[in-house]
Amino acid sequence: MPDLTQSDAAPPTTVHSLYKAGSRRRITLVVFLLILLIVSAIFSAGIGSVAISPEDTVLSVAHACADSVQHFLHTYLPNVGAWYDSIPFTVPSPSNPQAELIVVGFRLPRIILAILTGLSLAVAGTMMQGLLRNPLVDPFMLGLSSAAAFGAAVAIVIGPGILGGLVIIGSNSFIIILAFLFGWLSMLLVYGISRARGVNQATLILSGVVIGYIFSAGIIFLQYITNNDQLRDLIVWLMGGMWGASWTSVLLLIPLLLIPFFLLERMAWDLNAFSAGDEVAKSLGINVNRLRLSGLMISTFAASCCLAFTGIIGFIGLMGPHICRMIIGNDHRYLIPCSGLMGAVILLISDTVARTIMSPVEIPVGVIMYVIGGLFFLFLIMRARGRGLY
DSSP states (O other): OOOOOTTTSOOOOOHHHHHHHHHHHHHHHHHHHHHHHHHHHHHHHHOSSSOOOHHHHHHHHHHHHHHHHHHHHHHHOHHHHHHHHTOSOOOOOOSSTTHHHHIIIIIHHHHHHHHHHHHHHHHHHHHHHHHHTOTTOOTTTTTHHHHHHHHHHHHHHTHHHHHTTOSSSOHHHHHHHHHHHHHHHHHHHHHHHHHHHOOOHHHHHHHHHHHHHHHHHHHHHHHHHSOHHHHHHHHHHHHOOSTTOOHHHHHHHHHHHHHHHHHHHHTHHHHHHHTTOHHHHHHTTOOHHHHHHHHHHHHHHHHHHHHHHHOOOOSHHHHHHHHHHHHHOSOHHHHHHHHHHHHHHHHHHHHHHHHHTTTTSOOOHHHHHHHHHHHHHHHHHHHHTTSOOO
16 A cells, blocks of 8 residues: 655644634624624615615615715815815715615614614623623613513603603603613612522522512502503504614614623623633633623623614514524633624514515514524424423
8 A cells, every 4th residue: 555645644733723723713703693684784775665775775875975075175185075075985865766765764773773772681691691601681681671571661651651741851751761771670689689698609599589579569560550552652663663764863773882891792701711610710810700791791781772762672682692602612702793793684584574574564673583482492402302492
């Protein structure tokens, strides 16, 4: 038999080569999800009662951005504005004269709100699952959804009597403020109870379930005492939807979410060590209690900000992390951005279906998400065949 030389033999498999291959796979998934999100947003902006081609959709956004930049420069930096006008290249207008008004004025704020909401809920779910080492934990199991819904219910039912003739605070703003405050309050209560009994994952989860039931009881009571018009408003809000989409809400949410995402991504290394157990994390110099508290509070802040505008939308915080974890594993440096992008894609596509499947009638996206989420976890159960979800 001929002897195999060193050049003919397969290169040895090392830990370093395996790590590089895994990193390439994870980076590839991030890039793929980002491209998929952009493509989904373009087609979502063109689908509706008035169909708009992808070319006109892109031109509408580009032309509106160019006009905004020009207006800003002429208003605040006239010298730069004059130089900007001298540039020979101009962005052409879309062929459809109504395209820019429809895309930029109506559809684009809704698309961005769906992306931000899916991103925040999926990232919050990833963090909570990592901090509690339980793949079935999400913002809603810890009582966040029930608390935010209770805050919205209080604003809808009792708000008109409290606000009276005040014009400074509108009813929609009052709903958003109370939903956010009660959502954050729920996590403070959960953590306070767990601290009194000793911080561990079982106590946190059980505390969240109990707090969620208490706030759910409050919602049922408010539904019982309210009148028909208020009851309908409350039920619509509980279904979840992008009805609060506007450029005002989008511009408010973007800075409120960028900072939490940056802080949560910085915790990725500590979260990887944390997944080995509290004792291992402590031996590596990690303050376990501070990490758990700060991670839960920041995640709750991000999720509450979006839920205050959209109402209750479920399963995003479970589906995004589950799908990405099955593909790239449990490295939170990549799992956090992948889960966020996956959640944004899922919610954007679901919202597009919700507003177009029975056009001009719009289905609450929360209903679509319950169907998709139920089918997804039924698939996981059938796939596991007694071996567990993983």
